Amino acid sequence: MSKGSFAEMNCPIAQTLEQVGEWWTFVILRNAFCGMTRFQDFQRHLGISTNILARRLGRLVEHGILLRQPSGEDARIVHYRLTPKGHSLYPILAAMTVWGEQWAPHPDGPRMTLVERATGLPVAGVGIRAADGRDLAPAQIDTVAGPGADDKTHALMRMREETSKQ
Known part of the structure; x- marks a missing residue:
């Protein structure tokens, strides 16, 4: 994926950013909210260059949004974990998901639907x-x-x- 556009990324957040946002940060956060923690996993899944990913992760750590933690099993492995400040960004990501599905939809239908974990029912919306x-x-x-x-x-x-x- 080229760093010039998110147009081909099949994600409502990426489509929202294509129209209104800064590159990479919110899709990195999207993956962190999905449980991704390792540099290599972010890089492989997003197709982002290592130098840009390192800069973005570094800024998120610098701003207290992510915490950089060495792995307990292997000190060479680092995990990036959301902090409380990072978790507080979830409503923004949820709003971008809803906005992206409405205003930058995929022709085959929704790419993501926010559902309540306990019931599996769609959330009422973001407002x-x-x-x-x-x-x-x-x-x-x-x-x-x-x-x-x-x-x-x-x-x-x-x-x-x-x-x-x-």
Whole structure:
């Protein structure tokens, strides 16, 4: 697979990234969520060059998303494991999966379906919920600048506020 495109990769996350995202990071995370931990396995499954994979895994470790652990059986073997910070990315991957199946579908049908492990039933979807559990549409959500907001953020919030009044 060339590093220039995910167009041929049969994965809703990859198709989402083809249209809106950064290369490799989320498909590496997809594989980590599926239980992949070894460099060679990531490299073989994804077809990614070793130098790019090493850089991406290094950045994920540097940012505390993955933990690099030597194998107990052989110190030459390293495992990359999701940290709590990494696990918190799952809703994003789930949303990308749902989005990719809807907006970048495979002609033969879904490539992945999210199902509840205990029942095998499809999950209801991915969305944003109010404190009382109601699903919210984007038009029902406001973004409010916080104490760390700069002038550009405040300007963007004003623009959003003005647009929502129209």
